[in-house]
Amino acid sequence: MATSPEAQPPRKLVLVVAAALLNQDGEVLLAQRPQGKPMSGLWEFPGGKVDPGESPEAALKRELREELDVIVEEQNLEPLTFASHAYDSFNLLMPLYVCREWVGTPSGVEGQQLAWVDNAKLDTFEMPAADIPLIGPVRSAMKKTIVAGKDIMDDTSNPQKS
Numbered sequence: 001m002a003t004s005p006e007a008q009p010p011r012k013l014v015l016v017v018a019a020a021l022l023n024q025d026g027e028v029l030l031a032q033r034p035q036g037k038p039m040s041g042l043w044e045f046p047g048g049k050v051d052p053g054e055s056p057e058a059a060l061k062r063e064l065r066e067e068l069d070v071i072v073e074e075q076n077l078e079p080l081t082f083a084s085h086a087y088d089s090f091n092l093l094m095p096l097y098v099c100r101e102w103v104g105t106p107s108g109v110e111g112q113q114l115a116w117v118d119n120a121k122l123d124t125f126e127m128p129a130a131d132i133p134l135i136g137p138v139r140s141a142m143k144k145t146i147v148a149g150k151d152i153m154d155d156t157s158n159p160q161k162s
């Protein structure tokens with residue numbers, strides 16, 4: 001007998017916010033989930049759960065400070081896309097922001113490995129199932145950085161363009 005959606009056990013909704021930090025070379029920062037946590041070893045976008053009463057942007061600013069020791073301004077968090085994924089025990093809803101400006105050098109405060117990853121290598125990092133549909137939009141944002149950077153270089157090397 002086919003199961004109707006109503007027959008599925010209820011899962012709680014978990015709201016997580018995450019950031020694709022993009023550097024000037026068009027690379028994105030990924031963090032490896034530490035041992036002892038669910039999905040350990042997989043590579044994810046830095047972020048975490050939104051606390052009750054907290055705005056998504058405030059939560060992301062807090063998580064990036066706690067996890068990476070970087071300061072971001074909310075105005076530098078640009079909404080990109082979101083993930084909506086049914087894990088076995090919960091439904092994940094995860095807005096993903098692009099961040100191109102921050103203060104500080106990202107470091108793995110909680111002992112997590114970090115990697116700056118270029119477009120060509122993104123496929124080689126194993127990510128949580130929820131993140132797979134995010135890769136396309138992140139790649140587009142990475143390409144935009146490189147195109148914008150090239151325009152700036154072209155402008156400085158060609159004074160007649162200014």
Ligand SMILES: Nc1nc2c([nH]c(=O)n2[C@H]2C[C@H](O)[C@@H](COP(=O)(O)OP(=O)(O)OP(=O)(O)O)O2)c(=O)[nH]1
Pocket residue numbers: 016017018037038039043044045046047048049092094128129130131
């Ligand atoms: N930060 C982040 N979390 C992700 C991504 N993809 C994905 O499925 N997740 C899931 C993993 C976790 O279940 C949840 C993130 O919550 P979290 O990092 O605050 O929680 P956690 O499981 O590490 O542990 P805890 O804080 O509850 O102790 O979202 C991603 O790209 N970034």
